[in-house]
Amino acid sequence: MADVNDTAFRPGTFLLVGIPGLEKFHLWISLPFFSMYIFALLGNLVLLFTIVREQSLHKPMYLFLSALTVADLLLSTTTVPRMLAIFWFRVGDISFGACLAQMFLVHFIFAAESAILVAMAFDRYVAICNPLRYVTLLTHSVIWRIELAAVVRSFCLVLPCVFLLLRLSYCRNHVIPHSYCEHMGVARLACTSIKVNVVYGLTVALLSLGIDIVLIAVSYGLILRAVFQLPSAGARRKAMSTCGSHLCIILLFYTPAFFSFLTHRFGGHSIPRHVHILLACLYVVVPPMLNPIIYGVNNKQIRETVMSMFAHLQSTLSPTAGKAS
Template sequence: MPQQDNLSGYNSTGSESSVFFLSGIPGLEAMHLWISIPFCSVFTVALLGNCTLLFVIKTEPSLHKPMFYFFTMLAVINLVLPTTTMPKTLSIFWFNSREISFTACLVQMFFLHSFSSIESAVLVAMAFDRYVAICNPLRYVTILTNSVIAKIGLAALTRAVLITVPVLFLLRRLPFCRSHVISHCYCEHMAVVKLACGNTSFNTIYGIFITLFIGGLDLMFITLSYVKILRTVFSLASKEEQLKAFGTCVSHFCAIFMAYTPVVLSSIFHRFGHQVAPHIHILLANVYLLFPPMMNPIVYGVKTREIRYRVHLLLSGKNF
């Protein structure tokens, strides 16, 4: 591609230049059009699934309960995360539209990393929800009030903003006097940091700290919740009661696995997997943004009887 050749030789004489170029998936440029087919399909399913979930929960008063409020938060996150990146990614695949301003890059990065942090916090809140439902069922309604749920959501948003905004300021202070070609489909933090010609050690350390702080701390709280849940479940008298209690946690287990596995692997590969091909990094990063948003509505729809019933009524054209 002639345009790609021009981009690969592009260099800036200083940090004043505000234009960057996204490469797409390095090494797989010839397959971009074919890769766009599953990307676009999964993106479309994710949008339809999460919009349907939000519509069903909003229009059915019987679903206005703590657990479904957390489903709503997760569905909104699952809409924002892929929407932040996929339109630009598909424009690269379809129209070779690689240019992105530095400001747009920072905005994309803010939404990407802040909503990833919010997603992690919501998964912790859902673990707490299951803990209260199983370990303190009689106090469930009094503990998880609408006010408490709103405060949890506000705390998740505040934490995300506080830890993401410094990333943007740290990037703005860096000079970019080398190539402005970002080897990625979107403005991922470390992919942009690698282009800087100044000292990036603090950016790298802060990125690792945030990964450990968010992932490590949240996973610790989730693990503690489930340790207590398991103790309570195994103390139940009958197998039927144990299976019923476990059944309420299956969808949350799936959400945790789908959310954390790709991001942990991607983070490890980015910092320590120097022998891993670049396109593996980027494909894994896109899996993190596309696969959970597509699967979460399906998992929660299949495993939650109320949602399954309401979706069936909606698809059959019957009134709620």
């Protein structure tokens, strides 16, 4: 009897439909998503390889950047391949367990990236406001502890969502109007009360991300105060230039996230559903694609290291090509 109840209340599979309302355009939508995913993979892998290989880049700022790069790779790879399978082959079936796993990874990586951005803001604060103590404060062991704390915090925040979904009974429609599984998208399919899910999701988002944004704002407030106390305009420009890439990534990360979060909960029917889903799909591929470009363009040391690596690779392959010809 227990087995019958379990199969009745817990579905074997869900069906992801992609972007509802735009099904006939899925093939065309898939082309830019595939291109952005390839660029995201290549850009982040090159950036990560550069940081790992080049000893001069084993500094706190670049070690935090490598953690952000790993998170970007995981976020896009967790979502985009299945999204493309829906767009190309209409393969939207996903098992209940796989859906929960994807949901956990998406929210876990998002929370971890937010924590990493806080750590990067702290790194810039120490570098500008306490430059003489920079090396002694941010040692490799301290950096690993900060990154471990980010992982543990994210795990503890997101894991309850899995159990909150497991406690629900799913006796209604098993079609998820989305391209990947996320907490509230799955919870809304339940035929029992999801008030606890709504309250917990809202609380976690406001407290964790809200606290992260406050900490970042405080860090940059102290940075601005220290910068404006510098004697020359050139020194002020040089100090702020070290923060430019990080500020761009912060805006790229939080702006669409909060827009989607607020409109999804308070926008009602004023914004069409397919706009919400399309923004959510873009969010998991656009920042991972742009982050390595932002740092590659704005950071002279990374740019020069990547160029020297490609020049060395070209000089290594040229004699081989000449002999082959």
